[in-house]
Amino acid sequence: MSAEPVILAPAEAIAAPPRFGAWRKLLRHPGVLIGGGLILFMTLMGILAPVLGTINPAEINPTFRNRVPGMERTIRADDGSTRPYKHLMGTDSLGRDVYSRVVYGARVSILVGVTVATISVAIGLLIGLVAGYVRWLDGIIMRFMDGLMAIPAILLAIALVSLFRAGLFSVIVAIVVPEIPRVVRLVRSIVLSVREEPYVEAAIMAGTPTPALLVRHVLPNTVAPLIVQGTFICASAILVEAILSFLGVGIPPETPTWGNIMAEGRSLFRVYPHNILFPGVFLALTVLAVNMLGDGLRDTLDPKMAKR
Amino acid sequence: MESEPVLDIRGLTVRLPAGADRLNAVEDVSLSVKRGEIVCIVGESGSGKSVTAFTVMGLLPRRVLVPTGGQVRLEGEDVLRASPQRLRELRGTRMAMIFQEPMTALNPVLTIGDQVDEVLRIHTKLNERERKAKVIDIMAAMRLPEPERLYQAYPHQISGGQRQRIMIAAALILDPALLIADEPTTALDVTTQAQILALIKDLQRRRGTGVLFITHDFGVVAEIADRVVVMQHGRVVEQGPTEEVLRRPQQPYTRMLIGSVPSLEPRPRAPVSGPVALETVGLAKIYGGGGFLRKERMVRAADNVNLHVRKGETLGIVGESGSGKTTVARCIARLIDPTRGAIRLKDAEIAALSQRRLRPYRRRIQVVFQDPFRSLNPRRTVGASIIEGPVNFGLPEAEAMERARSLMKLVGLSPDALTRYPHQFSGGQRQRIAIARALAMEPEVLIADEAVSALDVSVQAQVLDLLDDVKRRFDLAMLFITHDLRVAAQICDRIMVMEKGVVVEEGPTHQVFTAPRHPYTRALLEAAPGRSFGFGQAA
Numbered sequence: 103m104s105a106e107p108v109i110l111a112p113a114e115a116i117a118a119p120p121r122f123g124a125w126r127k128l129l130r131h132p133g134v135l136i137g138g139g140l141i142l143f144m145t146l147m148g149i150l151a152p153v154l155g156t157i158n159p160a161e162i163n164p165t166f167r168n169r170v171p172g173m174e175r176t177i178r179a180d181d182g183s184t185r186p187y188k189h190l191m192g193t194d195s196l197g198r199d200v201y202s203r204v205v206y207g208a209r210v211s212i213l214v215g216v217t218v219a220t221i222s223v224a225i226g227l228l229i230g231l232v233a234g235y236v237r238w239l240d241g242i243i244m245r246f247m248d249g250l251m252a253i254p255a256i257l258l259a260i261a262l263v264s265l266f267r268a269g270l271f272s273v274i275v276a277i278v279v280p281e282i283p284r285v286v287r288l289v290r291s292i293v294l295s296v297r298e299e300p301y302v303e304a305a306i307m308a309g310t311p312t313p314a315l316l317v318r319h320v321l322p323n324t325v326a327p328l329i330v331q332g333t334f335i336c337a338s339a340i341l342v343e344a345i346l347s348f349l350g351v352g353i354p355p356e357t358p359t360w361g362n363i364m365a366e367g368r369s370l371f372r373v374y375p376h377n378i379l380f381p382g383v384f385l386a387l388t389v390l391a392v393n394m395l396g397d398g399l400r401d402t403l404d405p406k407m408a409k410r
Numbered sequence: 411m412e413s414e415p416v417l418d419i420r421g422l423t424v425r426l427p428a429g430a431d432r433l434n435a436v437e438d439v440s441l442s443v444k445r446g447e448i449v450c451i452v453g454e455s456g457s458g459k460s461v462t463a464f465t466v467m468g469l470l471p472r473r474v475l476v477p478t479g480g481q482v483r484l485e486g487e488d489v490l491r492a493s494p495q496r497l498r499e500l501r502g503t504r505m506a507m508i509f510q511e512p513m514t515a516l517n518p519v520l521t522i523g524d525q526v527d528e529v530l531r532i533h534t535k536l537n538e539r540e541r542k543a544k545v546i547d548i549m550a551a552m553r554l555p556e557p558e559r560l561y562q563a564y565p566h567q568i569s570g571g572q573r574q575r576i577m578i579a580a581a582l583i584l585d586p587a588l589l590i591a592d593e594p595t596t597a598l599d600v601t602t603q604a605q606i607l608a609l610i611k612d613l614q615r616r617r618g619t620g621v622l623f624i625t626h627d628f629g630v631v632a633e634i635a636d637r638v639v640v641m642q643h644g645r646v647v648e649q650g651p652t653e654e655v656l657r658r659p660q661q662p663y664t665r666m667l668i669g670s671v672p673s674l675e676p677r678p679r680a681p682v683s684g685p686v687a688l689e690t691v692g693l694a695k696i697y698g699g700g701g702f703l704r705k706e707r708m709v710r711a712a713d714n715v716n717l718h719v720r721k722g723e724t725l726g727i728v729g730e731s732g733s734g735k736t737t738v739a740r741c742i743a744r745l746i747d748p749t750r751g752a753i754r755l756k757d758a759e760i761a762a763l764s765q766r767r768l769r770p771y772r773r774r775i776q777v778v779f780q781d782p783f784r785s786l787n788p789r790r791t792v793g794a795s796i797i798e799g800p801v802n803f804g805l806p807e808a809e810a811m812e813r814a815r816s817l818m819k820l821v822g823l824s825p826d827a828l829t830r831y832p833h834q835f836s837g838g839q840r841q842r843i844a845i846a847r848a849l850a851m852e853p854e855v856l857i858a859d860e861a862v863s864a865l866d867v868s869v870q871a872q873v874l875d876l877l878d879d880v881k882r883r884f885d886l887a888m889l890f891i892t893h894d895l896r897v898a899a900q901i902c903d904r905i906m907v908m909e910k911g912v913v914v915e916e917g918p919t920h921q922v923f924t925a926p927r928h929p930y931t932r933a934l935l936e937a938a939p940g941r942s943f944g945f946g947q948a949a
Contacts, residue, residue: 300785301795303745304844308799308851309772318798322789 133398140391141212144384148208156202157187159358163197171200171376191380194366203358204381210359211340211388214273218339219332222278226285227328231316233286234293244290247283255280255342259351273352277339288331289324296323326403333396337389344385360385414486415442416587416620417466417505421480424461424470435461435475436644443588443620448611450623450635450652454667454866455837458644459624463590465490466622467507468497485587502529506581510593512573516565523561526580533584548579552609571602575609582613589614590622595630599730599893604937607634626866628671629896629940632656640664656943670871671945672896674938676919679903684721685756687887688742688775688855691716693751693761695737710911711737715751717906717913719855719887724878726890726902726919728934734911739859739891743777744768755855773803776848778877780860782840786832792843793828799851810850817846820883821876838869842876849880856881857889862897874901895938896945899923907931 128134147154157177166175171192178184191200233243259276266272296302302319310318346352347361348368355362360381367377422439426432436458443449451459464470466482468489482489484505492500501507509515516525523545530541542561549557552575565573574594581589591610595603611634614621625631631638631652638656639649640663648661659665693715698708712734719725727735741748744760753761760771779785786795796817797810805813815825821842832840841861848856858877862870878901881888892898898905898919905922907915907930915928926932935941 300779300781301787304777304779304785304795304847305787305798306745307743307772307775307777308847309769309802310798311802314802318790319787 128399128402131398131402133394134402135398137391137394137396137398140387141395144208144388144391145212147205148212151202151205151209154205156205157199159198159202159206160356161198163193165197166193167197168195168370168374169193169197170374192374192376194363194377195370196366198358200363200377200380203363204360204384207358207360207363207381208384208388210270210353210357211343211385214270214277214343215336215340215388215392217274218277218281219336221274222281222285222335223328223332225278226282227289227321227324229282230286230289230324231293231320234290235297235312235316235320240290243286247286250279251283253280256346256349256351259346263351268351268354270353270357273343273346276346277342281335281339285328285331285335288327292324292327293320296320326399330396330400330403333392333399337392337396340385340389340392415444415483416485417443417622418483419462419466419480420483422462422465422477422482423479424458424465425476425478427474432643434478434644436465436641438480439641439644439646440480441639441646441649443622445587445620446614446618447636448614448621448623448634449637449639450625450631451639451641452625452628452631452667453641454626454868456643457641459641460592461644462641463507463592463622463624466588467501467505467590468492468494469507499533502533502586503584504586505588505590506584506586507590507592508574508577508581508594510596512570512577512597513565515577516573518565520564521561522563522565522568522576526576526583529580529583544583545579548583549576551613552576552579554579569602570598571605574598574602574606578606578609578613582617582619585617586619588620588622590624592624593626594623596625596627600895600937600939601730601933603630603939604633607939610634627939628656628668628867628945629938629943632940632943632945640667666868668945670868671940672871672874672894672900673945674896674899674923674935674941675944676899676902676923679919681918682720682723682903684723684885686718687721687756688889689718689752689754690738690742690761691752691754693717693738693741693753694749695734695741695746696749710734712741712908713911715908715913717916719889721854721887722882722885723903724881724888724890724901726892726898726905727908728892728895728898728905729908730893730934732910733908735891735893735908736859737911738908739777739857739889742855742889743775743857744772745777773799773851774853775855775857776851776853777857777859778841778844778848778861781864782837782844783832783864785844786840786847788832791829791831792835795832796828796843796847796850799847803851813850814846817849818843820849820880821846822872836869838865838873841865841869841873845873845876845880849884852884853886855887855889857891859891860893861890863892863894870897877901895923895934907934 169189169192171190172188173192174186174188176184177187189199189201191204194200229243233240255277258279259272262272262276297320305315305319343352343359344361347359348365350365352361353359363381364378367374371378419442420440423437424435426435439462441449451462453459461475465477466489477490484500489497526545527541530536530544546557546561549560554560554572554575595606598606607630610621613619623634635652637650638652640647640655642663648655648659648664655664656668659668694713695711696708697711715738717725727738729735740746742753748761751761752759755771755774758771760768793811793814796814797807800810800813801807814828818825818828823839823842835843861877862873865873874897880886890902902919904917905919906913907928909930915922915926915931922931926935
């Protein structure tokens with residue numbers, strides 16, 4: 103007979119599954135806490151915009167153009183009643199309330215950030231898995247991706263706007279397309295290293311069909327890096343959307359976004375800086391928060407970055 | 411002065427961080443190295459032998475491992491109390507260290523000459539010409555060919571053995587009193603290992619350097635050591651002159667370790683006469699040779715390999731790195747596609763089948779891989795890993811789980827462990843799980859690719875016994891790939907020796923070991939460390 107049975111020592115039995123610790127570590131990381139908190143705040147602000155003391159952000163009022171923050175006036179509702187209203191952040195050159203526009207603007211920014219991150223990660227993951235695992239497709243896919251990477255988001259947006267019309271859809275497509283190759287590269291490199299792992303080979307020997315092999319043994323390795331990459335894509339998408347709207351090829355001005363509010367205020371920037379200052383501060387805070395969250399996630403999820 | 415030891419460690423204790431499996435990494439360790447003496451610290455993984463060496467060099471990770479007691483005197487000076495500044499001076503001039511992995515210990519973007527020269531630049535005031543002369547001198551003393559040309563070479567241009575010689579050259583160039591060698595030959599082939607061991611022995615004799623040599627291999631100990639220190643769980647179990655400890659070990663642990671070293675003497679085995687289960691004809695794997703504009707260089711990883719394994723027989727494929735033994739195994743497992751040749755499984759020809767057509771045959775060949783830490787998916791429970799194959803082939807999950815439970819018992823593990831994750835097991839236990847996983851497929855052919863090479867010697871013996879046991883129990887044809895002649899002698903019925911992609915010798919184990927025909931086989935056998943000692947027979 104073989105050696106005496108090996109009975110597991112009690113010390114080994116207590117070892118906790120690894121995931122548990124990761125969650126707790128995540129919730130203790132300052133970057134994750136502050137970044138996550140700020141993002142939560144911005145998201146709630148966007149969702150609850152109508153009840154946060156705002157008025158119609160698109161309402162033009164020729165009498166009260168370019169007023170400084172804090173100016174009070176009386177507004178008349180549709181049914182004829184009146185009430186006092188304070189322009190916390192002043193008004194822009196068309197007399198629209200900047201505070202309302204900034205609060206509503208959060209909707210577009212967060213929506214664009216999250217949608218772009220989700221779509222590009224999903225598409226990139228799929229293409230990356232195929233490129234990394236199906237060797238003969240790799241060269242073709244990757245050269246195509248190299249080509250995509252050469253297209254600047256802004257040029258693509260201008261082209262899309264001239265083809266269709268400016269709007270949320272064009273903006274999202276314009277930002278997603280150049281982001282996909284970055285995700286593909288990341289996923290492909292992970293797949294290439296994981297496919298050499300003996301446990302993947304063991305699964306091949308066990309007759310596991312390729313799709314199951316990819317989902318069961320390869321995919322889980324991409325989750326942590328993709329969450330991290332996703333947050334960085336989200337941050338850059340928010341910025342790019344602002345840039346596109348600022349340039350006038352993004353979201354049309356009747357929908358307020360931080361980018362087009364700033365574009366509006368650009369001409370009178372020296373006289374009335376508040377038109378650029380307030381949306382700018384919110385934009386900067388949001389991008390900072392997403393990046394902090396991303397850094398925190400990388401610290402806790404990526405074992406290579408973890409300090410001992 | 412003569413009698414004072416170069417290195418004197420007294421009562422050294424190094425604390426482990428909280429939450430480790432024991433309180434101290436090393437505890438109350440005392441040993442000494444005299445001038446011109448080679449002292450081997452031998453122990454299994456986790457015995458604290460490397461921590462001891464790193465403490466002497468002052469290379470412990472700060473604040474993680476902290477020496478809490480004892481003295482480490484290097485030529486009378488207590489290293490534990492030396493300032494970082496003083497330690498830097500001592501390293502290189504009075505003590506030096508060489509490491510296990512010569513591939514990563516050299517910087518790939520600097521020339522070899524530069525890297526040896528660096529020691530001189532830092533520690534001496536010699537001018538450039540004098541330094542170069544000294545570097546070439548020491549390289550010649552390492553018996554490196556054409557030192558002038560090597561001076562300009564980059565690490566990737568030379569072999570692993572030469573790299574280790576360069577490391578030794580850099581370590582010895584300032585004539586340190588103490589050389590610490592941490593498993594310096596473990597990553598090398600046996601023939602290269604024999605040369606490096608001879609070199610170290612010769613150098614310390616001529617230069618009078620004290621050597622602290624760390625190893626897990628009793629063969630190496632027998633080959634090189636004047637005195638031996640056996641460590642276990644951070645404590646010194648036994649120490650004394652090599653002859654004394656190896657021939658008359660006092661402690662049961664030492665006796666167990668020495669008894670576990672597989673003998674080079676093959677076990678007597680009756681020839682197996684079952685039906686042929688696996689056969690290859692003219693099997694070849696050739697890389698390159700394609701190329702779009704110009705022809706690529708062709709590498710014949712394996713060429714014209716003819717082998718057969720009978721039911722209930724173990725065929726060993728033995729060779730050094732690059733001999734093609736693993737390529738053959740991977741071709742047979744169809745993890746890579748052979749360039750040409752036939753692979754017959756009983757009467758089915760599987761060499762050229764597409765992955766889809768191959769699927770029904772997958773079940774019949776299974777592999778146990780070398781590295782038990784990477785061959786199990788860390789994210790899946792042991793049970794999920796074991797039943798994956800049977801479930802793929804249509805066995806209901808409950809039945810597969812039942813089979814897994816009985817297999818766990820068979821390989822000596824508790825069936826309750828099926829719900830645990832791989833990180834909760836030790837290396838040997840994981841290898842048992844990997845064997846259970848392979849057996850769950852009810853294969854006809856089992857390929858063990860260096861399956862015991864990553865294991866400690868005491869565990870190695872147990873896993874070897876287990877493999878032999880399951881082979882007999884299930885009447886398997888086993889293909890056993892190894893670089894270790896001792897292991898091959900213990901488990902194989904027949905042996906094939908491969909060199910540079912071709913089979914140079916084949917025959918019954920006993921015949922290959924006692925009357926080798928090919929010079930390469932003879933060289934391999936002669937290079938096996940500790941051969942004069944006859945391990946595994948006395949016990």
